Amino acid sequence: MNLILLFDVFLIAALLLVSWRLLGASDLFQATVLFISFGLFLSLAWIRLGAPDIALAEAAVGAGLAGVLLFGTFKGLEPGADRENDSFTSEPCRLDPISPCPGKIHLLLAFTCVGSLTTLLVLAVLDLPATGDGLTPMVSQFLERSGVEHPVTAVLLNFRFYDTWLELGVLVAAVLGILCVRNRFDLRELKVLQAPDVMLRRLVMGLAPTMALVVVYLLWLGDHAPGGAFQAGVVLAAMLVLLWFSGHASITGLSRMLWLFCLIAGFAVMLLVAVVSALWPEMRPLEFPEEWSAMIILGVEVVATLSIGVALSSLAILSLGAVDDPGGS
């Protein structure tokens, strides 16, 4: 018990240290690497709190995908200035050499906002009942009526269906946003920065089937254990990005219609479920009939995995792809 406590203290100390170093980092590359390691420590903390679902999502999205997006962004911010450029001589107050130093008003504003947010969060935590299981008894009471055996999947895809639905909407909005910023309409002309080589092609060719297998396995696992659409979608996205990176046919080979179809399929299917259940007699919106719920959940999860994979890999490809000719000009 004491050893575990020691580990927890180390974990908290590491989280605080990494976040402090992250805030004080002098260049963007260092800050990105520290952010990724912060995400990994955070996923360890989720494991210690007994939430492997969140830990998986945090490691994949918070550390992996966010890291890729940040690398892509800072490559766009300082073109040519790679990490060899160690003679970074600007003042420590600014990471981005172009932007001006924040004044006293900015700092005061930031401190007020962060301070009040922290106070609210601390008050919210203090407001929680000191003992008790929260909503756990309720979830386990209705678990057998949900159509799946894992409580997290039951909450995400049955009890709180609309949360997952809106999350998929957020992903579609994110892809739309980055399309606007990069001034593009599809992914077809996007190229890798360097020509892919034989070694990488062979490696990815060997790895891709294993990754596809892991996608299906994670998707199937969501029924009774930690896993499910989001985790499977992230692995699918990683596979698609690797395929693109090594010069194989990936989502950049899809036609625009097909790509958009895959992108919005998850959101659209959930919308369809919502509309059908709203119009069905003697049923409330987003309510499934019990005998069908297992099938509905599995179907929605498969389509959602496809959409999540395509959306996340589009984000990564759009932020890493070469910017030779913006499509609109």
Next chain:
Amino acid sequence: MQVLAGMLCLLGAFFFMAGSVGVIRFPDSLSRIHALTKADNLGLGFIVLALVITSQSVAVGLKLILIWVLALVASSSICFFLGRKLIRGG
């Protein structure tokens, strides 16, 4: 069995430690990659072995070995790519 697994874990931790010391102490990037990938793969191998002999089912053991093989493939190819980039001075 438990004692053997504990010893294998300690051995794995020793190799991880050696790899980390190497990353900090070695002078240039090539030897750092060498320390990191070789020693850490061996350390991971010992820890996976410890987990396999204490795991309850064959399926779990095979999954653990699969994780080790994937980590081996990934880290050695990343080592190759980084090393080639460093030698070419890219």
